[in-house]
Amino acid sequence: MSYPEVRFGILGCAQIARKVSRAITLAPNASLYALGSRSLEKAQQYAKENNFPSSTILYGSYEEVLDDPNVDAVYVPLPTSLHIKWAVLAANKKKHLLLEKPVAINVEEFDVILKAVEANGVQFMDSTMMMHHPRTAKMEEFLRSSKLFGDLKSVSLFYASSVKCII
Structure with a gap:
């Protein structure tokens, strides 16, 4: 298109x-x-x-x-x-x-x-380029995988408004 x-x-x-x-x-x-x-x-x-x-x-x-x-x-x-x-x-x-x-x-x-x-x-x-960067989607995929990362309980971010909520 x-x-x-x-x-x-x-x-x-x-x-x-x-x-x-x-x-x-x-x-x-x-x-x-x-x-x-x-x-x-x-x-x-x-x-x-x-x-x-x-x-x-x-x-x-x-x-x-x-x-x-x-x-x-x-x-x-x-x-x-x-x-x-x-x-x-x-x-x-x-x-x-x-x-x-x-x-x-x-x-x-x-x-x-x-x-x-x-x-x-x-x-x-x-x-906020991090919202649209392919690395952000890959990081979310990694963090959601209990096999790769374990069970995620919380996430602390320095500049929370620059990334979407992943939990």
Whole structure:
């Protein structure tokens, strides 16, 4: 099955965005369409240092990325305290959202983001790769096998929201 290309815009030049931008460029149905930073110079430097495609449009503000009608989705690697502002603005501009984790400071802010997403008919996903990594499914299979691992009584996780419940 063929899927239409998703044109991503990135808001900011955070370290974590290096990995996600590379994943976007490697995906067969996605493109790194735009990058916005607090200055055009910073966006240019970041794009160069990270080998962004020459077709990537560089902006000197986050707003310009959101105002670009060709951006389908935005990845927001900004500090968590800024997520509510930029996620709601993006949703109101009909941009699908990929938010870096944690997605909000508290449940109230998360509820505001979800309301904006639902009201505007856009998709939301958090950037928790472990949920979608084949290793997670293999680990669950291993832990569920009493022959391989024994009888599991409990699991303690450092960042519990990043993995699905396996018990």
